[in-house]
Amino acid sequence: MSQEHPVSVESKVEGMDCPGCAATLQSTLSKLEGVEKVDVQFAAGTLSLRYFPDQLSLADIEKRVHELGYSLRDTDGEADSSVSDRGEDESLLHLMGRNLRLHLTVLAAILFAIGFVLEWQAASPLMVGVFYIGALLSGGCYIARSAVASARYLSLDMNVLMTIAIIGALAIGEWSEGVMVTVLFAIAQLLETRSMARARRAVADLMNLAPLQASVLREGRTQLLPVEKVTLGETILVRPGEHIPLDGVVTHGFSRVNQAPITGESRLIEKDIGAEVYAGTINENGSLEVRVTKAAGDTTLARITRQIEIAQKQKASSQRFVDRFAKIYTPCVIGLAVALPLIAWLLWGQPLSVWFHRSLVLLVIACPCALVISTPVAIVSALANAARNGVLIKGGTYLETLGRLKGMAFDKTGTLTQGEPQVTDVIPLNGASHRDVLQTAIVVESKSEHALARAILNYAERHDYPIEGVGQFSALPGKGAKSTILHEGRARELLVGTPRLFTTDGATLTKTEERMLHQQEVQGKTTVLVGFREDDTVCVQGIIAFADRIRPESAKVLDTLRREGIPHLTMLTGDTHRTAAAVAEAIHLSDYRWELLPTDKVNVVEQVRRRWGTTAMVGDGMNDAPALATADVGIAMGAIGTDATLEVADVVLIQDNLSALPFVLRLGRRTLRIIQANIAFALVTKLIFTLLAINGMATLGMAVFADMGASLLVTFNGLRLLKSI
DSSP: OOOSOOEEEEEEEEOOOSHHHHHHHHHHHHTSTTEEEEEEETTTTEEEEEEOTTTOOHHHHHHHHHHTTOEEEEEEESSOOTTTTOTHHHHHHHHHHHHHHHHHHHHHHHHHHHHHHHHHTTOOHHHHHHHHHHHHHHHHHHHHHHHHHHHHTTOOOHHHHHHHHHHHHHHTTOHHHHHHHHHHHHHHHHHHHHHHHHHHHHHHHHHTOSOSEEEEEETTEEEEEEGGGOOTTOEEEEOTTOBOOSOEEEEEOOEEEEOHHHHOOOSOEEEOTTOEEOTTOEEOSSOEEEEEOSOGGGSHHHHHHHHHHHHHHSOOHHHHHHHHHHHHHHHHHHHHHHHHHHHHHHHHOOOHHHHHHHHHHHHHHTOOHHHHHTTHHHHHHHHHHHHHTTEEEOOHHHHHHHTTOOEEEEEIIIIIBOSOOEEEEEEEOTTOOHHHHHHHHHHHHTTOOSHHHHHHHHHHHHTTOOOOOOSEEEEETTTEEEEEEEETTEEEEEEEEOHHHHSGGGOOOOHHHHHHHHHHHTTTOEEEEEEEEETTEEEEEEEEEEEOOBOTTHHHHHHHHHHTTOOEEEEEOSSOHHHHHHHHHHTTOOOEEOSOOHHHHHHHHHHHHHHHSSEEEEESSGGGHHHHHHSSEEEEEOOTTOHHHHHHOSEEESSSOTTHHHHHHHHHHHHHHHHHHHHHHHHHHHHHHHHHHHTTOOOHHHHHHHHHHHHHHHHHHHHGGGSOO
8 A cells, every 4th residue: 555645647648539549548547556546538638647656657657658659748746747847849849740740641642642553554563562561651650559559458449440450451462452541540540630639729729828927026127027926916017919917906007908818808998097907818008017916826817727627528418428339339349340250151151251351341430439529529619619708618518508408597686787786765764864874784784795785885985974893793695684783781783684684573564664665666776674673673764775777788688598599588586576577677578586585596496497498597606606506507607807706607707798698508509419410420420331341332441431531520510619609
């Protein structure tokens, strides 16, 4: 048993051509003594590994990876790594290796073409053979190397199957067919690798938005430092045209900032003293001095990119189905390929050579390449497209769920409305004064973080009321808040909240209080009662009314969602019936629920899901967390600069705007359609060529062309999701 703690390693893997390669690598590394856990993700092109350094070295891991035909780069972790220390030399070697493979593949194609023409013109077999052997060596060296490594560790991946098929074709004298298989497979692998790299690069572009260095103002002069060495509270200088390197607050200067790389917004955002700025955004036309508020690893951009990396590793339900199917399909077809010649010879006296050729075709068809790559490339492309448009989707499962939505529930405050209510009226009652009402409200709300509390305190500041909190504060979810103080030697509870807070223990509101509440609520205003409880007696001092502006895009977005085919939309709020009705009427929404506690919102979401099917909940963060978690997919909005919101939801709209919702819906549906089309196409192609192979109507070249052609087609189909929708 190891006495040392395990060490974690995170690396990029170069050279993986298909998900089968990732499976082989993971299976092989997991068998190494000292490896605690290993996860290889084809879609992300990453290796995550935990091992015990007293049993296994990182050099041993790198050696085993290299034996399988792959390489590691940018290794992170606690252990020292020869890979991570190579820097530019390693990158140069990788580039040279990639170009070498391209050149060898092109050479193989040229040599095969020359050999084929010579054979067709009945040239000397020796001359034809020279060109064919040259094509085999140049086009098959990478295939053979990977096949030997995989076979050594008892993994029947596509390289092994193709190598067996090529050797078999050469053994029965089908040289042109064997060489054709080699060249076609080499070309297809190269194209697949580059296509998948394009999808991964689209995600990497977001991760590389923030510059690696910052101009720091120290001791009256500017120093260019790595962003990791900039400490919180320091001031950085951002010149016109530069990317902002770190999150912070503007302390000097004025400019317009392009936040599109993170939020997808097309307009420039004005930034003045006191405004927040974010790493990765672009300072357009003025110099800014910015006080750093977040370290390089904690910026909004860093958190988003970490979430994207995690999302790439999450398998969609379609991908899990495909993986399970491939595990059954491949061994079955290989078993059929082995059994067919024997069955045909023993039962029907058929010649072995004929059925041996058919078995080789079946081996090629046994490669599940097109099937297993059908989902990952689509998911990665869709995630990249979403990120470019200011939407963070935390995995393929949620993309597919978005494509199946039938119902959507919306929180009102902060989602359908601006979420920044303002005090419109302070109405004293029962002999209290305007000052009495406000002072009670200030004492209670000075310790609250609720939006209505902020509105009360802002109103108090504008009217020069001193803000000070005394007593013991308690939040009462769905009802309001209270603060217990001593008044003339007796305990008094100061209350601010809904009528339910004042009508507990059998207390009732007077007709005057109810009438004044009604007058405000019919105008669509939110109201709270202000008062106190002392010696079991409740006294209402007055009413404070608020107005929250409806987002200008709300009605249009809801209409668009209906046209897009969402049959049911509902609004949830803790406000009164009259307030909810006024907002619902303004945004053309017929279904709405009012006076809801957080648990009530959960129940409504469950009801909508039972009635309509797959349901999304749209809210503005932590206040809606229970309902967001209950829905099939939780969508939070306005997350730029908000760490908690990035964590709580399945889908995050980075900018504070509902207009991204139709895009999210269309992207989910298009992703689901493409995945389903890819899987169906791959399965039908396999079925057709299995039947053709058994009937002797398919050649090795046809099988390779169909198999790798199908892989490329589903890859290119998935890459369509990189385009705008």
